[in-house]
Amino acid sequence: xxxxxxxxxxxxxxxxxxxxxDFFWRNPKILLFLMLAPPLLxxxxxxxxxxxxxxLQSFFSIxxxxxxxxxxxxxDTYRQxxxxxxxxxxxxxxxxxxxxxxxxxxIAFPIAYYAARYARGKWKxxxxxxxxxxxxxxxLVKIYAWKLILxxxxxxxxxxxxxxxxxxxxxxxxxxxxxxxxxxISYTGTFIVFVYVWMPFMILPIQAALERVPGNLIEASADLxxxxxxxxxxxxxxxALPGIIAGSIFTFSxxxxxxxxxxxxxxxxxxxxxxxxxxxxxxxxxxxxxxFTVVPIVIMGLYLWMAKKQGAFDAL
Amino acid sequence: MTTAVLFDKVSRxxxxxxxxxxxxxxxxxxxxxxxxxxxxxGKTTCLRLMAGFEQPTxxxxxxxxxxxxxxxxxxxxxxxxxxxxxLFPHLxxxxxxxxxxxxxxVAREERLKAAEAALAMVxxxxxxxxxxxxxxxxxxxxxxxxxxxxxRPRVLLLDEPLGxxxxxxxxxxxxxxxTLQKSLGITFVFVTHDQGEALSMADRIAVFNDGKIQQxxxxxxxxxRPQTRFVADFVGSSNVLSPIFVKRLGYPARYASLxxxxxxxxxxxxxxxxxxxxLVATNFLGASNRLTIEADEGxxxxxxxxxxxxxxxxxxxxxxxxxxxDLHLMDDAA
Numbered sequence: 039x040x041x042x043x044x045x046x047x048x049x050x051x052x053x054x055x056x057x058x059x060d061f062f063w064r065n066p067k068i069l070l071f072l073m074l075a076p077p078l079l080x081x082x083x084x085x086x087x088x089x090x091x092x093x094l095q096s097f098f099s100i101x102x103x104x105x106x107x108x109x110x111x112x113x114d115t116y117r118q119x120x121x122x123x124x125x126x127x128x129x130x131x132x133x134x135x136x137x138x139x140x141x142x143x144x145i146a147f148p149i150a151y152y153a154a155r156y157a158r159g160k161w162k163x164x165x166x167x168x169x170x171x172x173x174x175x176x177x178l179v180k181i182y183a184w185k186l187i188l189x190x191x192x193x194x195x196x197x198x199x200x201x202x203x204x205x206x207x208x209x210x211x212x213x214x215x216x217x218x219x220x221x222x223i224s225y226t227g228t229f230i231v232f233v234y235v236w237m238p239f240m241i242l243p244i245q246a247a248l249e250r251v252p253g254n255l256i257e258a259s260a261d262l263x264x265x266x267x268x269x270x271x272x273x274x275x276x277x278a279l280p281g282i283i284a285g286s287i288f289t290f291s292x293x294x295x296x297x298x299x300x301x302x303x304x305x306x307x308x309x310x311x312x313x314x315x316x317x318x319x320x321x322x323x324x325x326x327x328x329x330f331t332v333v334p335i336v337i338m339g340l341y342l343w344m345a346k347k348q349g350a351f352d353a354l
Numbered sequence: 355m356t357t358a359v360l361f362d363k364v365s366r367x368x369x370x371x372x373x374x375x376x377x378x379x380x381x382x383x384x385x386x387x388x389x390x391x392x393x394x395x396g397k398t399t400c401l402r403l404m405a406g407f408e409q410p411t412x413x414x415x416x417x418x419x420x421x422x423x424x425x426x427x428x429x430x431x432x433x434x435x436x437x438x439x440x441l442f443p444h445l446x447x448x449x450x451x452x453x454x455x456x457x458x459x460v461a462r463e464e465r466l467k468a469a470e471a472a473l474a475m476v477x478x479x480x481x482x483x484x485x486x487x488x489x490x491x492x493x494x495x496x497x498x499x500x501x502x503x504x505x506r507p508r509v510l511l512l513d514e515p516l517g518x519x520x521x522x523x524x525x526x527x528x529x530x531x532x533t534l535q536k537s538l539g540i541t542f543v544f545v546t547h548d549q550g551e552a553l554s555m556a557d558r559i560a561v562f563n564d565g566k567i568q569q570x571x572x573x574x575x576x577x578x579r580p581q582t583r584f585v586a587d588f589v590g591s592s593n594v595l596s597p598i599f600v601k602r603l604g605y606p607a608r609y610a611s612l613x614x615x616x617x618x619x620x621x622x623x624x625x626x627x628x629x630x631x632x633l634v635a636t637n638f639l640g641a642s643n644r645l646t647i648e649a650d651e652g653x654x655x656x657x658x659x660x661x662x663x664x665x666x667x668x669x670x671x672x673x674x675x676x677x678x679x680d681l682h683l684m685d686d687a688a
Contacts, residue, residue, distance in 0.1 A: 258440040262428040262454035
């Protein structure tokens with residue numbers, strides 16, 4: 039039988055696969071269900087389920103003498119979050135996350151703008167490579183590399199010395215809070231490494247948002263008399279805002295939850311992630327660890343709610 | 355009369371591509387000037403040179419006597435209606451229209467009032483609170499027009515503004531644009547590839563091809579007396595006759611154009627010229643039929659004949675006649 043026939047309706051090809059194709063074509067909803075069921079089950083049971091279990095844990099308390107969990111509903115654990123030593127951890131983490139997000143956005147915007155507006159062909163490929171490349175290597179390797187760079191005997195100290203700027207570095211390190219014995223054991227170091235590690239997560243969403251802004255909107259603004267600064271303020275920034283928000287969700291929440299960077303680089307003061315790690319591990323205080331974990335979730339919820347109220351997603 | 359826009363041997367090259375190549379033109383204040391040509395002919399680049407989005411590679415541009423080279427778009431009192439309107443999607447219609455006044459520092463109340471008036475002018479009163487996404491193509495077109503006109507520009511540039519509209523709406527907008535231009539007295543520079551649009555709206559037309567102006571004149575001049583084969587062909591699909599054919603009809607051996615509607619069916623009398631051939635195609639166009647005959651050496655000639663006249667049989671011998679003065683000799687070298 040030749041492949042070309044005069045029939046106006048082609049016969050069904052033999053085989054189960056062909057019958058299955060016909061069946062799914064007639065019942066697209068069943069296909070959709072079959073495709074979505076496994077990931078939804080995964081998300082629903084494994085992810086949301088464990089999140090719910092965590093939330094539940096945070097409403098229990100621990101018996102201080104026996105170290106056993108007391109399965110009675112109480113807000114005591116949350117009250118513990120407010121005692122100065124714990125509240126400091128939360129405050130420190132939130133301030134760090136906010137600063138890291140702000141710095142990431144400031145650095146990422148020009149890069150993303152260049153990539154979206156000007157880079158073409160191989161320069162665009164180079165951009166993606168440059169942004170993604172750091173993501174290919176191990177997170178730990180990068181952090182240890184930074185520890186060497188920031189160390190007292192590291193390359194950064196050496197560069198400052200060669201540029202006769204040692205006074206500047208020393209001056210900065212002698213400042214309270216942000217300073218320290220060397221960059222690798224100061225908040226400044228933690229900040230630098232956070233910004234470096236999360237940068238791709240900020241650049242890519244902003245670039246995607248800017249890519250969607252038609253070039254003639256920029257021209258229209260200039261045509262109507264808008265100076266470049268006004269065009270940025272009234273056209274480019276509002277249209278890029280969903281991308282900036284998306285990027286900041288990444289940088290903000292990743293910083294809120296990370297426990298490895300502050301452990302390797304920075305002062306010995308704890309961040310939320312480290313507190314969770316310590317409470318659920320050595321201290322065995324699962325309820326407090328759970329309560330600490332709820333903090334970033336609540337903060338992110340508030341952040342998104344505020345962003346939505348400010349109209350950050352209107353341009354979507 | 356004041357010259358609104360002056361091009362003195364203006365060129366714009368993109369690498370090896372000569373998008374605009376030595377264009378001279380002078381647009382008079384208050385006129386409706388059309389730049390007509392196929393895509394890639396350089397007409398839009400000329401418009402962008404006027405708006406300031408492009409800078410000339412060579413030559414000199416003046417806007418109302420002032421040098422325009424090196425002047426950014428935001429310092430030109432010239433506004434553009436973009437081909438796809440370029441409305442700001444995150445702003446309301448009223449904010450879109452008021453944008454130009456806002457960036458120039460006009461007080462909020464005053465600019466919103468002006469924007470409301472501009473919306474009324476384009477027959478969209480009360481649409482201010484909507485978003486561009488909620489409007490139809492024709493409505494967006496009007497908003498783009500209001501957004502440009504609210505700034506009272508000295509020159510309004512329109513980049514194929516009617517291209518995306520359906521026929522009915524386009525004809526209606528053509529009329530409205532013409533009326534608006536007359537009442538406001540603003541110089542309109544209109545880019546289009548639609549010859550009918552250019553002919554019906556413009557005071558003068560510049561026909562572009564390959565980055566150069568082929569002909570510049572009133573619609574009547576361009577239509578009736580095309581100077582080059584390109585113009586004859588592009589503006590209203592004239593018959594272009596070869597020098598040999600023209601010579602045989604008793605004219606100098608040059609390329610000539612002959613409008614289809616200048617030809618009538620049957621042998622002519624009293625100084626009318628005749629061409630004979632075989633009828634090869636008939637197209638019914640409603641009010642008329644377009645007959646195409648093939649004369650000797652394969653020269654094809656189209657004639658527009660009223661639909662009321664009976665069409666001869668396909669393949670039969672047909673004689674067409676035209677008044678001697680209707681044949682127009684062109685400047686093209688033979």
